Amino acid sequence: MNSKIRRLSYYALMIALVLVATAAIQIPIPFTNGYIHAGDSMIFIAGIMLGWKGGAISGGLGSALADLMLGYPHWSIPTLIIKSVMGGIVGFMSQDYDEKRLNSLKKMISVIISSGWIVLMLVLKSFLTKKVGGFSSTTYTTNLITKLELDGISSLKNLYQSVQTSLSLALILIPIVIIILYIILRLKDKEMFSLSSLIGIILAGVWMVTGYYVAGGILQGSMIASIFTIPPNIIQFVGGMVIAYPILLGLKRTKYFEETLKNSKSSL
DSSP: OOHHHHHHHHHHHHHHHHHHHHHHSOEEETTTTEEEOSHHHHHHHHHHHHHHHHHHHHHHHHHHHHHHHTTOGGGHHHHHHHHHHHHHHHHHHHSOOSOHHHHHHHHHHHHHHHHHHHHHHHHHHHHHHHHHTTOOOOHHHHHHHHHHTOSSHHHHHHHHHHHHHHHHHHHHHHHHHHHHHHHHHHHHOTTTSOHHHHHHHHHHHHHHHHHHHHHHHHHHTOHHHHHTTHHHHHHHHHHHHHHHHHHHHHHHTSTHHHHHHHHHHHTO
């Protein structure tokens, strides 16, 4: 089979798998009219197997089609953008390059996204405290309680404390998780579980969480309400990573694995 036709076939297959994985299990997220799902696992696989182009095409189209099919058309355009970039990040960061320019670009992407994540978490913690932390019955808190469909100030306080804890843990635990998973997975398979692919998944997940926070704030008209969607989105991308790696281990035993990786590198 012609290599270009084979590559397009893989793209089509991964678009379908992203769509199916996204649609198979949906857990609604309060406050946003959105949902969490297992589709990220297929985006990670597409990026690692097919490179940045395959990751971007599969992630963007498969996820956007799922939004349209499942009755979330208002999310389809943000999803197309966010998940395309997400798949592209995984694919690009997972590859090892001989060119100095591309390796420098990988380092720059890592620094920008990691630094941006730390700054965003600190800013959001401060912003949330300033707007909600006093728990006084103001017009702002009343509107927020209504938007979030909470019972009252006590419910808002509990949710606030939960999200503040989640934001703090996200700052601390994500770097620790990277180190622990790298050690464990490298012992399992040094070639498959490279630091590049692991960092690529983490950076892509961080981008996804950030992108949906911004998109949710715009769609809902409240950047504060959108903060409360960050913890479930973190769970989604971590869960996607946990699902993706066992599947990749199985795929590595097939005769198509090395060929697919080779084709993805040649398409850069």
